[in-house]
Amino acid sequence: MAEFLTFTVVGLATGAIYSIASAGLVVTYTTSGIFNFAHGAIGMFSAFLYWQLRWDEGWGGFWPAPIALAFVLFIAAPIIGILLQLIVMRGLEGTSETTKLVIPIAVMLAFIGITNWVWQGAEQRIPKPFFGRNAKWSIGDTYITWHQTIIVIVAIVLAIALRFLLFNTKIGVTMRAVVDNPELVELNGGRPNRSAMQSWAIGSIMAAIAGVLISPLLGGLGVLALTLLVVNAYAAAIFGRLKNLPLTFIGGLVIGLSVSYWNWISRTGQKWPWLSELRTTLPIVILFCVLLLLPQDRLRGNRAGSLREQFRVPSIRSSILWSFALVSLVSGLSLIITSKWEALLTRGLTMAIIGLSMVLLTGYAGELNLAPLAFAGIGAIAAFQFDVGSAVETGPGFATLATLLAAGFGVLVFPAFGLFKRRLFVAVTAFILLVFILVVFFDGTTGTGIASRESMSLSGLVVASLITASVGATVALPAIRLRGLYLALATFAFAIFVDKMVYKQRETLTFDIPFVGDSEDLSINLFNNGALNIPRPKFWGIDFGEKQWAMLIFVSIIFCCISVALIQLRKSSYGRQLTAMKDSPAACATLGMNMRRLKLSVFTLAAAIAGFGGALHASNLRTIQEDYPFTIWEGLALFMLTVVGGIGYVSGALFGGIIYACAFIVMGDFWGKLAEDWGSFDWLFTFLQDFFLLLGPALAGIGLGRNPSGVASQIFDGFRILRKKENNGIVGVGSLLIAFSWFLRVIDVYNGWVFIMTSLPILFLMPLLGEANTRDRDRRKDTSIEMAGIDFGFTDEFISFVDKELSIPSDPMWKESRINDE
Amino acid sequence: MTPLLALHKINAGYAEIPVLHDVSLSLYPGKIYALLGPNGGGKSTTLKVCSGQLTPTSGDLIIAGKSMTKTDPSALARAGICTIPEGKGIFPNLTVRDNLIMMSKSGIPTEHIEEVAYQRFTQLSSRARQTAGTLSGGEQQMLAMTRALATDPAILLLDELSMGLAPLIVGQLYEIVQQVASGGVAILIVEQFARTALEIADTAGIMLNGRLVNEGRPESIQKGLKHAYLG
Incomplete structure (x- = not known):
């Protein structure tokens, strides 16, 4: 009983913090319509700031608690909120959901970058709880610290105050009215911008309170850990459907308590080792479940022409021409650049292939997916397990698995292309045969050699993408009715889940298939002690492991092939269906389109591309680790940069991938080299180096608000004149x-x-x-037709030109009469 | 009598496209001005200039004798100009009560506003806690009217008040417009459906292609109407 009480108290305290954080999120969302992804990062930054003022032994340091608190909560936090609204969020009016999501993500990455920059070094930063560790009181045998007590009291007070503010004061009602119709507020004498600023200030204060309160419970300050902790509050906010404050508070408590009870039951994760990370992912699992249980969103039709984003569709001819141009450019470059650059460029291109999955899913179909790299990571793991590792016996087992996956893929994806009944059957059978032949004949999997394989095989790549496709379908299946922000959050939850439960998985999972063999038919060690070695491919006598330039050209050809295929897809009836679904789900429903099948198929297809790209990326890197390169943060950065490049274009993916892999490193290197060469300006160049490395991607994302259609389109528009x-x-x-x-x-x-x-x-x-x-x-040659007879005479040449334009047969009579006149 | 609001030779438009050409009109306290005309004639644009939502390229917006051409809408609203924009005069996600509170000027207790509102439209009192977006079209327009009147305006600008509403409700709304006018408020009604508006108007104008082509007593305007609409 005493144990139960202890865990309840702990759960209530953390739950109360989640409640505070999520309430702040709800305030900004209901008053500005923007889901502030940076909320957690603001809390994290404030926690660092508070620590600096209160506990650091260097500068700042040892301020009395009330003054430090007042400074962080009532000066720094509101200023952050107001500046965010003024500089960043105000520019988001009339942009699509994707842009509205990407920019707060960019802000979040910026905060992470800034914090990493200011508080560098591995120094342990340990904030102490209020009134010290030993200040506690007790109920029976259960001790409750003052810190915990304060948390709960603060949460209750804030809950009541917020509720009162939003619903009973004019300021609050105006804040909510601004979301509905800012113009009308203005017509009634209100100032929408001031309201938005107030709400951002309040939201940011709430984040700061949560950050300051939660940091002593963690043992030490960690940038990503703190940011993610407040992300747990998203789940609570979804409990209240992003608008209901009381439900949001209850949601926070439920999450806090369930994590605490899980810790109790599983003895902080020691009881079931393979579930040990569940204590950090439980809120995310809850988030996913709550999203699925939410009442169905009403279908909405977008207003035509309301969005600032516009994407053109290139012709197949030009896309093929550009492909040739790209491949020859890359080949030409490979002759003159060093192998380090070749490696960077290859990395960029494989990332761009992963980016193509986002172009299909988000750019064409309008479905937000924040987990592109989680799918890529699964692809890489699958390639490892089935090509290099020893999870599945080679031979018949491997072939059977591949055929089954191929069948599933065919059944899910092909109907969306208009194949039904007999034609579907024929197509799926053909596809299965193709995969089967590939696996059995071209890979020689009849023997037992895969475990010791030294190169990545083509069938490894194919099976990796098929497995990822099936995972994509499995994730999409429950999430299929979610749209927009909710879908983004669901995929975000999935990405965190993969981060924690898959990449950090150290246990060997054994499965017993009934009636077959002994008790360990299938054993998978998902992430071999934190690193997987995945070899480069080798075929047609080319060893891609030794020749970086070959890998570079190979990858660029693959990128071009997938790009051309995607553009063809976009122009097909399937592509038109996707665009229609993106533009107006309501109109699609009235046309009788089966949107579930469409969504499922596009998710499956996109996951397959991501998995393929992931396997290729991993194979290019040779090694992947649990924290590189497929984590949620890298995924968000790639997503953001692809949107910056232009998510509606394959060139946007190219831009995103290349910039992600190369540009900021190059810029960092550039300044770093200057710093080396000119010692006296060392500080300036080091500053610039850190600036580009840590803040570059985030700033690129924030700049997106100005040109939501992406950079790629701008560049293309610039060069259009040359045609x-x-x-x-x-x-x-x-x-x-x-x-x-x-x-x-x-x-x-x-x-x-x-x-x-x-x-x-x-x-x-x-x-x-x-x-x-x-x-x-x-x-x-500004000689417009209207000026004929005024600026210039009716020459024969001009008349025959006009005749030709109007398709009138030349009239000899008229000419004759004119000659007579003269 | 000096007009409460006057437009003097207004030229205005959107981006490159000019819409209004030399439009001048005056609103007097207690009088109703009906601005009529076919689609795309520039009626709503004229109203936007009056409410400050659109800055004219040339010409003057004069309020109570003072030029306020470049004043932003929120300042004009606080100065006593109240607008009910076309078809969206309410906040759909707020409750009826919130909609009323939203615009209370400081000084007037909210209870008083609610009381007056519910007296005017008894249907609304039972719906105080309902979300405004779930009201019927007529009720929404009533709410919009009530909300506008709660600010106690000197000038009331109504854009397409009758749009999508049953004739009975339109009649009811216009009755209230008349009552409000009799309290000394200057009113501008922009309408495509002319007949009912003409019945209550003191002055009427017809807009065609961005020009005020005819202005005068409603009876005389009535005769020119057919020509204006049918060309």
Whole structure:
């Protein structure tokens, strides 16, 4: 009984913190319509700030608790909230759900970056609870610390105060009214911007309170741990459907208590070792379940033209041309860059392949998925397990598994392409046969050699993507009726789950298949002691393990193939269905479209691409670890950068992948090198290096608000002018110059820097020159038809031109009469 | 008598497209001005200029003798101009009561506002705690009216009050408009369906292609109507 009480008290205290944090989230959401992903990060930052002022032995340090508290909660936190609203969130009006989600994610990454930057080093930072560790009182045998008591009291007071503010005061009612209709608020004399700022200030204070209160319960301050802890509050907020405060508070308590009771039952995870991480993931599991149990969202139709995002669809011809251009560019580059750069570029391209899964799922179909790298990670693990590891016996077992997966994939995906009944049967059978032949004949899996395989096989990649596809379908199946933010949160929960339960899994799981063999038919050691070695592929006599350039070109070809296929898909009837579903689910429903099947198929397909890309990425890296490269944080960064690039374009994925893998490292390196060379400006360059490494991605994301259609489209728009006939000369000369510069670099006349410094300016001058040229031409031939007879005479040439434009047969009579007139 | 609100040679438009050309009109206390005309004539744009939602490219918005051309809508609202925009004059996710409280000026107790509101529209009192979006179209428009009147405005701008409503309810709403006018409020009604509006108006104007083509007593306007609508 005493034990039960102890765990109840602990659960109530943490639950109360979740309640406070989630209430803050609800306040910002109900008053600005933006789900503040950065909420946890604000709490984390405030906890660090408080620690700095209160406990650090360096600067700041040893402020009296009330002053430090007042500073953090009533000065720093509201300022953060107000600045966020002013600088970032205000620009989100009229943007899509994707953009509204990505920008707070960027802010979150920025806070993580800043905190990592300011509080560098592995120093232990241990905040103490209020009134010290020994200040406690007791009920019977159960001790309750003052810190816990304070938490619960603060939660109750805040709950009542918030409820009163939002529902009984004019300020609160105005805040809620702003979400409904800011224009009307303005017409009634209210100031929407001021209301939004107030709510962001309040939300940020709540996050700070939660952060300061929870940090002493953790033992030490950790950036990611604290951020994730407040993420647990998301589950509580969903309990209240993001608007009901009392339910939100109850949700927080339920989560706190269930984690605490689970710790009690499982003896802090020691009882069932393979479930040991459940104590940190339980809130996320609850989040997933609550999302599934929420009442169905009403189908909504989007207002036409209401969004600032617009994506064009490229033609197949141009996409193939661009593919050739990309592959030849990459091949050309591979001749002149060092192997370090080759490795970075390959990494970027494999990431871009994973990014393509997001283009399909989020860009084309409008379904938000925050777990792209979780799927990629599963692909990598599957490739390891089934190609390199020893989870599945080779031979018939492997072939059977592959066939089953292929069948499932076919049945899920093919109907969406309009294959039914007999044609479906034929298509699925053909697909199964294809996979079977691939696995059995081309991989020689009839023997027992896979465990010691030294190279990744093609069938390994295929099976990896099929397995990921089946996982994708399994995740999508329950989540299929979720949309927008709720779907994003569900996938986010899945990503955290994979992070904790799969990547950190150290136990060997054994399964007994009834009636077959002994008691351990299948044993999987999911994540071999924290690192998996996955070899490079090797076929057609090319050893991709030794030749980085071969891997680079191979990956670029694969990227292009998938891209062209995706563009073709987008132009097919399937693609049109996806777009229709994205634009207006309500209209689709009235047309009788089966949206469940459509969603399931697109999820499956996207997961397959992600799994394939993940296996390829892992194989390129050779080793993956539990904390690199497939974690939730990396996944969010990739998602964000792909959206920055333009999630509706395959080039957006390319941009996202390359920038993610290379750009910030390159910039960091650049400044780092300068810092080395110029010792006296060391501090400045080191600053810039840290700045780009830690904050680069986040800032790129925050900048998105200005151009929600993405950077790729902007670049393409810039170069569009070069397609005009009159600019052919400029393109020709420019390309020749760049090719010449490349040639000089190949024969080692000068080094890479000179090549970049000569070719980049030429590249960017081309569209500028083209524009000037076109404008010049336009001005010279500004002879609009209306001016005929005024600015210029009716020449025969002009008349036959007009006749041709109007498709009138030339009239000899008219000409005759004109001659007579003259 | 000086007008409460006057537009003087207003030119306005959206982005590159000019919509209004030299529009001038005046609203007087206690009088109802009905602005009529077919779709796309510039009626709602005129109203947006009056409420400050759209800054004119040239011309003056004069309120009680003072030029307030570039004042933002919230300041105009506080100065006593109350607008009920077309079809969305309420906050659908707030309760009826919240909608009423929302616009109470400081100084007037909320109980008083509620009391007056429920007296005017008895149906609303039983729905005080219901979400406004779940009310019927007529009730929503009544709520919008009540909410607007709670601010005790000097000028009331109504955009398409009758849109999508049953004739009976429209009649009821217009009766209230008349009552409000008799209390000294200057009222501008923008309407596509002219007949009912003309019945209560003191002055009427017809807008065609962004120009005020005819202005005068309702009876005289009535004759020109057919021509304006049918071309």
